[in-house]
Amino acid sequence: MKNLIKVERAKKDITQAGLAEKIKVSRQTINAIEKGKFTPSTLLALKMARFFECKVEDIFSLEEDD
Template identity: 90%
Template sequence: MKNTIKVERAKKDITQAGLAEQIGVSRQTINAIEKGKFVPSTLLALKMARYFECKVEEIFSLEDND
């Protein structure tokens, strides 16, 4: 699964740690999601979308091999 979390964080000028605190996860979780090593739950994806004020589909997209 591809994502644009790093880009969205840059737009809001927030660190991984800052985003993690806002949505209630660890910085390591944000890092793993950004690197594609962890697929977030639906609830976590929705929390991120709400924080970034966009749709889940604007942050996450499926790759051909997903």
């Protein structure tokens, strides 16, 4: 799964740790999602979308091999 979390974080000028604190996960979780090593739950994806004030589809997209 491809994601634009790093881009969205830059727009809001927030660190991985800052985002993690806002949505109540660890910084390591945010890092793993950004690197594509972890696929977030639906609930976590929705929390991120709410924080970034956008749709889940604006942050996450499926790649051909997903």
